[in-house]
Amino acid sequence: xxxxxxxxxxxxxxxxxxxxxxxxxxxxxxxxxxxxxxxxxxxxxxxxxxxxxxxxxxxxxxxxxxxxxxxxxxxxxxxxxxxxxxxxxxxxxxxxxxxxxxxxxxxxxxxxxxxxxxxxxxxxxxxxxxxxxxxxxxxxxxxxxxxxxxxxxxxxxxxxxxx
Amino acid sequence: xxxxxxxxxxxxxxxxxxxxxxxxxxxxxxxxxxxxxxxxxxxxxxxxxxxxxxxxxxxxxxxxxxxxxxxxxx
Numbered sequence: 001x002x003x004x005x006x007x008x009x010x011x012x013x014x015x016x017x018x019x020x021x022x023x024x025x026x027x028x029x030x031x032x033x034x035x036x037x038x039x040x041x042x043x044x045x046x047x048x049x050x051x052x053x054x055x056x057x058x059x060x061x062x063x064x065x066x067x068x069x070x071x072x073x074x075x076x077x078x079x080x081x082x083x084x085x086x087x088x089x090x091x092x093x094x095x096x097x098x099x100x101x102x103x104x105x106x107x108x109x110x111x112x113x114x115x116x117x118x119x120x121x122x123x124x125x126x127x128x129x130x131x132x133x134x135x136x137x138x139x140x141x142x143x144x145x146x147x148x149x150x151x152x153x154x155x156x157x158x159x160x161x162x163x
Numbered sequence: 164x165x166x167x168x169x170x171x172x173x174x175x176x177x178x179x180x181x182x183x184x185x186x187x188x189x190x191x192x193x194x195x196x197x198x199x200x201x202x203x204x205x206x207x208x209x210x211x212x213x214x215x216x217x218x219x220x221x222x223x224x225x226x227x228x229x230x231x232x233x234x235x236x237x
């Protein structure tokens with residue numbers, strides 16, 4: 001049940017696996033946490049790539065799941081830009097500009113979010129669909145289902161879907 | 164009572180507000196924090212942060228593109 005006295009809640013579904021969109025989600029999430037809100041980020045489908053720590057783990061998967069694992073980004077730093085990616089050149093230039101502007105990188109924003117106790121959840125069902133196993137994801141995240149997200153979203157002062 | 168100062172010059176959104184939240188976490192009501200930042204969005208952002216947290220913005224000044232905010236924690 002909503003608690004009128006507790007901190008306000010914010011929830012974000014991160015469906016996109018592109019650098020700029022995940023960064024936008026993380027900037028809102030870290031700001032909300034800094035403003036005293038209880039924040040939950042639910043990563044699903046392409047968004048799961050942002051939580052990968054790099055490398056391919058040896059876990060049970062069929063050939064199609066393995067193929068997906070090979071084709072998808074292996075870690076947050078490898079996410080493409082949603083526009084003007086230009087085979088990596090666009091993303092490289094964007095990272096350079098952001099560095100010049102003293103902006104945090106996607107990886108740094110992820111660390112900041114975890115440091116601010118933003119609850120990071122990887123969607124169990126889409127992990128299977130995307131051929132991702134737990135060992136490939138960062139350590140301090142939870143694996144759960146949609147009901148966990150909806151449970152939090154019921155009390156959400158705002159709920160965003162980042163596609 | 165331990166008043167704090169925080170230098171956020173050179174940092175872009177959302178980091179000044181994030182650092183402000185992290186630094187004030189260990190502070191107590193009645194204490195004051197003086198924060199400087201040159202992110203152009205800092206002026207409305209610090210006001211929004213203070214309002215959301217229920218603190219008091221004692222002063223907010225700008226000189227040469229650098230904002231200095233004095234906040235009393237409630």
